Amino acid sequence: MNGEVFFSGWDVVKDRSKTLSADQEPEAGRGYTMYHGTHLANAKKIITNGFERSKDGLLGPGIYVSRNIKKAQCYPLKTDKNEKVVFKLKVRVGKVKKIDSDNHAFQKSWHQNGYDCAWVPPHSNISSIKSGREEDCVWDPKRIKVVDVACCVDQAKRHELRRLIRGDGSKNKHKEASSKSECDICHHDASEGPHDIQNCWHCGKNICPFQDKHLCRN
Known part of the structure; x- marks a missing residue:
């Protein structure tokens, strides 16, 4: 059908109005x-x-x-x-x-x-x-x-x-230690345990459930 839009992936929407008082x-x-x-x-x-x-x-x-x-x-x-x-x-x-x-x-x-x-x-x-x-x-x-x-x-x-x-x-030791604990895919903190990296169900690209955005580009 003409005009159909196919989309696979996600985009995280953050509610920045909710801060910890x-x-x-x-x-x-x-x-x-x-x-x-x-x-x-x-x-x-x-x-x-x-x-x-x-x-x-x-x-x-x-x-x-x-x-x-x-x-x-x-x-x-x-x-x-x-x-x-x-x-x-x-x-x-x-x-x-x-x-x-x-x-x-x-x-x-x-x-x-x-x-x-x-x-x-x-x-x-x-x-x-x-x-x-x-x-x-x-x-x-x-x-x-x-x-x-x-x-x-x-x-x-x-x-x-x-x-x-x-x-x-300079080589910032504190920064280096922090970067080693980052997930290679989502770049968020992974110091408390490795993230579950999987293949996207549609495009096959490596994805992490914690990444803010993923869009299949087939």
Whole structure:
């Protein structure tokens, strides 16, 4: 019949209006945008080698991050804003434990009890968080990827750090480690297990169920 259109494949439509609000509990296994404030002197080392777990803190050892960029901008405390940088991150939260009160049974032992991340919701009953802003603590540095510089007063330093994040002109170890965990077909994170690569039922091309788009071109 004239005018028939034959189509095989798919195109993922993402609803970008649905973002995780500060009071929504992160879902296990998902990746979220978060922020981390640090001293400008530490920025290159973090980009190149990844984060180092703190020895202690409100939620015990780990890497402290937040979905609230205003909270990240406060750190490091008692540091001039010209010496600060805030990284934009992608964080794979894994299994999450909510800590919402003082002296919580798992406040500093969440990782020993099988959790990958601890989450303090905004306006919790934890007295030491005066701002009421949410906070997260991630155990494994490999769950965190630096994707951009969100804040840096020194524009020249910001451009330099962004080039380092992209890997321009250098071998970025953190970037290399991340690229090895990417699926060759969909280019999404495959660090938690290989993706099931199959042949398309119509054109025979290798496809991955996680790729955003596939169109048969026969």
